Amino acid sequence: MSQQALHPIIYVRGFAMRDAEIEDTVNTPYMGFNVGSTRIRQAPDRSFVRFIFESPLIRLMKEYGYQDVYAGGAEREGSLPRRSIVIHRYYEQDNGEGVRPSIIDAARELGNRVLWLRDRICGDDAQARQDFKVYLVAHSMGGLVCRCLLQNPEVASDQARGCVDKVFTYGTPHNGIEMGGFNVPRFLGLWDISNFNRDNIAKTLALTQRNGRVDHLDGRFPAERFMSLVGTNHRDYNLARFAVGDMSDGLVKIENAYVQGGPRVYCHLSHSGHFGMVNSEEGYQNLTRFLFGNTRVTGKLVLDELPMPPSVDKAYRAGDTVEGSYLFECTVTPRMHPPIALSDRRTEQGSAIFRRFDDMFHPAREGLEHARHPVLFSVFLDTAKIQSGRTMVFVIDLAVRSTEFKVDGHWFLDRRIPDENLYRERLVIQATRNGDEWTLRYVPSDERWGESRGRELGRDAQGAFVPLSSAKGFAARLYLEFAPWH
Structure with missing residues (x-):
């Protein structure tokens, strides 16, 4: 600082x-x-x-x-x-x-x-x-x-x-x-x-x-x-x-x-x-x-696949009109004691990000020029607060779920499991600064210990991203942008 x-x-x-x-x-x-x-x-x-x-x-x-x-x-x-x-x-x-x-x-x-x-x-x-x-x-x-x-x-x-x-x-x-x-x-x-x-x-x-x-x-x-x-x-x-x-x-x-x-x-x-x-x-x-602080980190989720429950998907393929939306929860916590969340967006607190399916996949239907993929957070960090070594560590607790569905104008509750997650994971992000560049790695800590070395983020024309997927068919990319802040 x-x-x-x-x-x-x-x-x-x-x-x-x-x-x-x-x-x-x-x-x-x-x-x-x-x-x-x-x-x-x-x-x-x-x-x-x-x-x-x-x-x-x-x-x-x-x-x-x-x-x-x-x-x-x-x-x-x-x-x-x-x-x-x-x-x-x-x-x-x-x-x-x-x-x-x-x-x-x-x-x-x-x-x-x-x-x-x-x-x-x-x-x-x-x-x-x-x-x-x-x-x-x-x-x-x-x-x-x-x-x-x-x-x-x-x-x-x-x-x-x-x-x-x-x-x-x-x-x-x-x-x-x-x-x-x-x-x-x-x-x-x-x-x-x-x-x-x-x-x-x-x-x-x-x-x-x-x-x-x-x-x-x-x-x-x-x-x-x-x-x-x-x-x-x-x-x-x-x-x-x-x-x-x-x-x-x-x-x-x-x-x-x-x-x-x-x-x-x-x-x-x-x-x-x-x-x-x-x-x-x-x-x-x-x-x-x-x-x-000296670093601003922004997380944006770009959706590739948003599956519906099998019973709802069956009705959709049969030609029924399906209405449903999605909620994105995200909590960002840096490594510190006691742990303090810098940003905390949850459904039960009324602060989860709400998006319609067409907002993200068919924006023209909603009168939008561009898809409204959710920006999950924008937080400020400080490399002076690093407690060990040169690596800045923070945790992203991310969950994606759907609202209840309507089929042909009626609530579809017969087989629907309430509050079912399409995706949930606690991602440990490890960021090491090398001059003007960042070496970025991530650990899916529900599967592995968060202090392990992790995997490098993927990269494409939009930037560095964490690939996300679930056995239910959910697929997305979590783009992380690290920018200098002064």
């Missing part, structure tokens, strides 16, 4: 709904970024061991040498170190009449904060000021504040926007919030909930809706440098989960929690609370690899 990659971090907190929550927020030094969590894991002797996650703030201090900007109960005077963490305390910015700051107000002050931080770190050094960069890390509505800074040209100067190098958001409603299946109305002014109406978001961010969506950057910031953590655990959030429903983090729907074209990961975490994403090891590991 290059020391030049350790830019200052500005943390932007999320939405505080009630006045009491705002009061708690402004009376908290780090506005939640210092809150940790405890998890229980079972040891080999059947005892239970507590694993303590100290908080993102403390871990960044311990592992990367970051410092907060406070001293003696106030912000430090004089120059600041480059590895500084600043909390954007926008809820303290009222007009003396108790009026809540708008997203635009908060974004304008964020732009001022960026330039303030540049001045405190760089002083009069012209080259340092020119090279200055900052990371923005935001929870929930804080991500919309960051987007407002980057996308609304009336909010801040080009100078302030140009200082932003990367943005990481936890559970941000990039495409608004839905309650009872509907986007919250724009006229719902109570507690500023109308902030999450799509028309209001479009106005605040100065963008045009695309197909009714506002989760895009409009080309005003590189999407590849804007990462979203998507939560899939709605059960451990507060009462709002009953209005929002499943396939969400309890407040934000999965489909609304990321920016189009940007990297995203899925973790079984709730919007906030004891099982929330900000105070999680999963969130921290993704954050630090995105900010400081």
